[in-house]
Amino acid sequence: MNIDLSPEATDYGVAALRAFASAGGDRLVEEAERDPRGRSAVMEPVLAGLGAWDLGPRTDADELEAAAALCRAAGYWAVPYPVAERLSRPADLDVDGLVVVSAHDPAAAVADLDLRFATVSLDGRRSLASARPAERPPRRTGFVTGLALDALDDDGITDVALGLVLPIWSLLGMLDRAMELTRDHVLLREQFGRPLATLQGVQFQLTDAEVERAGVEVLAKYALWSIGTGRPEAIDDALSLRLAAIEAADTVMRIAHQLHGASGFCDETTLSWLSRHSLPLRRLPLGLSATGEALACRIGRHGLTGLFGGEAESATTRETEPVAP
Template sequence: MNIDLSEEAFAYGREAQRALGAAGGDELVKRAEADPASRAGLVEPLLGDLGAWDLDPRGDADDLEAAAALSRAFGYWAAPYPIAERLARPAGSDGLVVVADRHPEGAVAGLDLRWTTVTLDGARGVATAVPSDARARDTAFVTALDVRSEGEADVRDVALGLVLPCWTLLGMLDRAMELTREHVLVRRQFGKPLADKQGVQFQLTDAEVERAGVAMLARYALWSVQDGRAEAVHDALALRLAVIEAAETVLRTCHLLHGAVGFCDEAALSWISRYSQPLRRLPYGVSGTGARLARSIGRDGLTGLFSEVTA
């Protein structure tokens, strides 16, 4: 078992991150929020240049790693586009969204695309986004989905549809930690940088342990999907639970160390925090995901790296 991403996938992710930065970086989400109709136009040309639509995450292990790295790069900039959902698409669809059993929703407002939906119980559907007059600032592009049942989904749909968005959220945690380290190095209190304070160092260390831990679990869950393991859905659910719990810890610490400025539009952390919300609560938040994981694994428990997650 080798759960490390290939150097080629890392290089692809770094190139995507640089390209997004050059295309606007933090300004991308601000522009999309101000003009939701521009959401696709801001990003899709860049995806073509990066060869994103040539990736075959379902059929090629290397392409799946590249898709994960690309999703992480989009998360780093909180780029306003559901890249993970687009990359997880099955044949004949524009994207794949994992939805709740009731009141299906997705962060897909403003995109004229044909979506495939799947529930955690494996019910598959075809969906379109329901038009809404709500402001993107209030919804983070989340809208209801009009779903028409289409039978049963492949197990791989559920696993892939859960895992790739976790990589987007992981990219957001990467950036939140980076921004906070920079802030405590620059911000001074009583004549010294905040970073010199032992309490600040302890808080940052705890948050980094959380982030690094879920990065390892994300690689394991991706390998589980690649390997076609029977437990891939269990591993994907366990990853989702771990990453949204880590997001609570990391973002709480980052906001605490930023202070009030971390909630202002001038701070990139504010945008990352706001646009992480759909990834953290859809299709289920911490409690709902934990309950579905417990129901899914029953008395068998988890295997591999996730065997300690529920301890």
């Protein structure tokens, strides 16, 4: 098992980071809040230049990895556009993207976009979606709006895992940036005549946050591998990833805000924009408790399998046990 992204996918992600930076970087989300309807015109040429819509994440494992790297780069810059949702689009429907929704009050961060979306619930029920008019400004909603659904079929079970996992790669990119911003902040700011980064309490907090972020990265790679290899447990792995990612995001963002102090909640600080626009990814389609409940209902008493299952753990134990003299 090799869960690391290929060098080609990694290089593609670096190219995407540079392309988003050249297109405006942090200004992208700021300008999108001022002009929500104009964000498609800004982002489409950038994504087309990267060949984003030529990727086939459903049919090719290498292109699946490239799609994940692109989502991570988009998250790093808090790109105000449904990149992961568009990359998840089903091949058998004439739509621009796919959104995983809850059974009650379906919603997604697709307000003010002239795009056609399909939705899928965790049990595989697909629908065509129409975005309702936004009732509040994007500063308060993160571009989230309710969806009106027109039921299609029950053939979407294979869509669920991909639709859950790619948005988490975007959230992972946001956690990457939050850690980077926080490290830079504590290295520059001083207290008692020395940088905050030299204080032991700050170092402990940064370590806790980085452990959470790194754990999500490993799980995200594993869930991607699970989809790419066609594991029947791919949805279980996707829900496990989502549960861990929400918990990690809560920890990373909390510590980042604590170490930034009051400035972390001001729009002059990039962390404020990043944190605010991470909320739709953390709350939709399911929040922490609902994701945990959905995972528990799926795995029942048999638990998780694969990398973190009991069989793999026993094999690892047998390999690492010392041999008696």
